Amino acid sequence: MSATADAVVIGAGVIGSSAAYELARLGFRVVVVDKAGGEGHGSTSASSAIVRFNYSTRDAVATAWESKHCWDRWADHLGAPAESGLAAFRRTGMALLDVDIAPAERVLPLFDSVGVPYERWDAATLRTRIPGIDTGRYWPPKSVDDPAFFADATEDLGAVYTPDAGFIDDPQLAARNLADAARRRGALFLFNRGVVAVSQHGGRVYGVALSDGSRIDAPVLVNAAGPWSGAINRLAGVGTEFTIGVRPMRQEVHQIPAPEGYAGPCIADMDLGTYLRPAPGGQLLVGGTEPECDPFEWIDDPDQASPYPTAARFEAQVLRAARRLTDVRVPNAAKGIAGVYDVADDWTPIYDRTDLPGFYVAMGTSGNQFKNAPLAGRFVATLVQQVEAGHDHDNNPVRYECEHTGHVVSLGAFSRKRPFNKDSSGTVMG
Numbered sequence: 001m002s003a004t005a006d007a008v009v010i011g012a013g014v015i016g017s018s019a020a021y022e023l024a025r026l027g028f029r030v031v032v033v034d035k036a037g038g039e040g041h042g043s044t045s046a047s048s049a050i051v052r053f054n055y056s057t058r059d060a061v062a063t064a065w066e067s068k069h070c071w072d073r074w075a076d077h078l079g080a081p082a083e084s085g086l087a088a089f090r091r092t093g094m095a096l097l098d099v100d101i102a103p104a105e106r107v108l109p110l111f112d113s114v115g116v117p118y119e120r121w122d123a124a125t126l127r128t129r130i131p132g133i134d135t136g137r138y139w140p141p142k143s144v145d146d147p148a149f150f151a152d153a154t155e156d157l158g159a160v161y162t163p164d165a166g167f168i169d170d171p172q173l174a175a176r177n178l179a180d181a182a183r184r185r186g187a188l189f190l191f192n193r194g195v196v197a198v199s200q201h202g203g204r205v206y207g208v209a210l211s212d213g214s215r216i217d218a219p220v221l222v223n224a225a226g227p228w229s230g231a232i233n234r235l236a237g238v239g240t241e242f243t244i245g246v247r248p249m250r251q252e253v254h255q256i257p258a259p260e261g262y263a264g265p266c267i268a269d270m271d272l273g274t275y276l277r278p279a280p281g282g283q284l285l286v287g288g289t290e291p292e293c294d295p296f297e298w299i300d301d302p303d304q305a306s307p308y309p310t311a312a313r314f315e316a317q318v319l320r321a322a323r324r325l326t327d328v329r330v331p332n333a334a335k336g337i338a339g340v341y342d343v344a345d346d347w348t349p350i351y352d353r354t355d356l357p358g359f360y361v362a363m364g365t366s367g368n369q370f371k372n373a374p375l376a377g378r379f380v381a382t383l384v385q386q387v388e389a390g391h392d393h394d395n396n397p398v399r400y401e402c403e404h405t406g407h408v409v410s411l412g413a414f415s416r417k418r419p420f421n422k423d424s425s426g427t428v429m430g
Helices: 014-025 058-072 074-078 104-114 123-129 171-184 226-236 311-324 370-388
Strands: 002-004 007-010 030-034 089-091 094-097 119-121 159-162 166-168 188-191 195-201 204-210 215-217 221-223 246-257 266-269 274-279 283-288 336-344 350-353 359-363 399-401 408-410
Touching: 007 014, 007 204, 014 030, 014 171, 014 221, 014 359, 014 370, 030 171, 058 074, 058 089, 058 104, 058 370, 058 408, 074 171, 094 123, 104 159, 119 123, 171 188, 171 370, 195 226, 204 221, 221 226, 226 246, 226 336, 226 359, 246 311, 266 311, 274 311, 283 311, 350 370, 359 370, 370 399
Parallel strands: 002 215, 007 030, 007 221, 030 188, 094 266, 221 359
Antiparallel strands: 089 166, 094 159, 119 159, 195 204, 204 215, 246 283, 246 336, 266 274, 274 283, 350 359, 399 408
C-alpha cells in the first residue's frame, strides 16, 4: 500500500506535531508517522515543560520570549476553542541562581535587548522571596558521596528573577493539542509505524517506507524523531556535512512532596547541579543540570533505555534539592520518570535543511526546546517554504519575524553548519 503527501513529518512529539501544524497551515498535505502509540509518547512525555528565557545567544532568547507569548495565547495559536481541553501555562516566575559557568553579566544584556523583564536579587532578597532557601554558594557541584557535599558554604549567592517564566501543566497534552490543530488543517497521523527506509529519486527525497510494509511518497521530509533522529539521518545518508554532532542521552526527572505552601518560583540551580519546579498536588519536579560530577548516560539505542527512575539518580538530585530548599523531605522510594534527550554538542538545536534536497531536520532539541515548540514548528515551516522556493539558506540564512514581539530571528543560529556555540553552558540550560 502506498500514499502520497506534500510532506512527511517523522515524530509526533511536541516538535514534530508543531511542524505538522505549521506546514498544514501553509497548505501542505501532511502525514505524520511515529513508532509510538500516540502524540507526545516519547521524550515529550518526560519533559519538565519549564518556560524560561535564559539562553546564551540573542536568537535563542528571542525565540523563547516569542514562544512564551504563544503559550499565553494557546487557544489562539492553535485556532482552537478555549474550552476544548488545552494545556495551560502556569506563570510562577523563575529564580536563576548565580553561577560562574553562566554569569548574569552574559545573559542580562540579552534580556535587555529582547525585552525580557527581570529583577536582580541579592542573597537577602532571595531569602525573603523564597522562604526556606539556603543561599550558600557551593560551586562546583559535588557528588552526594563526596564528604565535601555537606561542607558549610563560606559565601552567599544571589539570583536573577524572571517573573514571566513558569511551566506547561501537561506536556503530553500540549503535543496532542498541536496534533489536533494539525488534523483540523487536514494532517494525517499514523502511529505504531516506524520508518525503515528513506527513498530518493532524482537526487532528492522521494518518501519513506514504514514497518507495516506501506509507503508514503512525498517530496519533503522533516526529521523530528527526537533521540531516534540520528538513526533516521543515517537511513537517508545525510549528516556528514554537520559541524554539530547529536547523541541520545538518558535523563531522569523526580517527583517529591513540596514544602508546605510552596507554589514557586521555579529554581535553576547550576551551583548545586539541579533545577526544580512546582507541580500540581503539592509536588515538586526535580531534575539535573548535567554537573561534571555526575556521569552522563549516553545510550546507543533509545528503545533500550529504562523509563524508570533509579535510586542513585533520585538520591543525587533530591538531596541537592533538599540542600537548597531546607524544608524539603527526601522520600524513601524513588518516584519520577526517565526519558531520552536528543542532545547537540553545544546544547543548541538544529532546525535546518540538509544536503539532501527535500530533507529537513528539527533535532538536537535536548530537554530545553519544549518551551520553544510553537516557534520550532514555524521555523521548520518557514524553512521548507523558502528553501523549496529556491532560497539559498546556507549562504543567506532565512530570517523569521516574530508575530507577537516583532523580533527577527536568524535561523542560521540553528544551522547544521554553524560554529560550535562557545558561550553555551554545556548543560541543558543552553
